[in-house]
Amino acid sequence: MVARKSLSGNYCPSARSLDAIGDWWSLLIVRDAFDGLTRFGEFQRSLGIAKNILAQRLRTLVERGILTSVPAANGGAHQEYHLTDMGRDLFPVMVALRQWGERYLFEPGEPHSKLVDRDTGRPIRLDVRTDDGSAITADKALILKVPVTDED
Amino acid sequence: MVARKSLSGNYCPSARSLDAIGDWWSLLIVRDAFDGLTRFGEFQRSLGIAKNILAQRLRTLVERGILTSVPAANGGAHQEYHLTDMGRDLFPVMVALRQWGERYLFEPGEPHSKLVDRDTGRPIRLDVRTDDGSAITADKALILKVPVTDED
């Protein structure tokens, strides 16, 4: 079998996450869902994705519990795709990606969308902290590996 | 051309980030780099990735400024791959992915690696906040779009 290697049995949570949402389109769909898009056509126009690929991605995102498809709220016959709690909890991932991109992938002065607090208008950021609230940098972090059994 | 659509001109920073590191292996390589791996063979054994794919990924990660390849520190002839500042700043992305995976992709009680403060041993987490430090949830966030010019 030459299928894309599955990481779902991996004991690293990042690896499993990438297994679930690490393909090319899934996170972009989730981003659009955060942006309020719900309909097939909305996603398609927003992303410029091929319809067959979009259909497949929506299907697997639903299968994995990140989106739900529900009959249209307005009585129409189409489906609407909404974030589940699991999907909404990808919010920090989105913010982290956004923050990195803002910093490294834009020229100084180049315009880009911004994420702000809906109520106060304040910019949103995120920081890594220990559970007592003190900020921490990458070099201070240590990955505790789970004891190896027999598979590598 | 049927190449994978480039999002590098997109005004959404998340989209550009995914364009840079959103392919299947890149973030896993970066994760391993955080874990201290530097050599071709180390990455290959750790990930089980095909060598040609790994070589290609390392090349583009270097091109994009996320890794640097430097001659071996110990005088050997091989290259070592190290995170740049740009690469190290992906740390919050890794933590966010990890945190989400821990929560949703493991059975209760199932073992997984953990991220802790090297000095204190305290678990590391991350939260989204406004710049004055108050925590915020996804529904309180608003994406301010950049004014559209002519391309869609």
Next chain:
DNA sequence: ATCAAATGGTTTCGTTATAAAACCAAATCA
């Protein structure tokens, strides 16, 4: 009520990316 267009897909087909394996030169080890 009827025709036209939009919506939400699925199917087909060509192209690209990926995986596996073979291969190879240089360095290291015994």
Next chain:
DNA sequence: TGATTTGGTTTTATAACGAAACCATTTGAT
């Protein structure tokens, strides 16, 4: 000095992807 490891590249088969055509059902206009 011969064997093994390292760090790749090349080749080939398969799977994923993108574009376009197609289609049934809704929705909108006349």
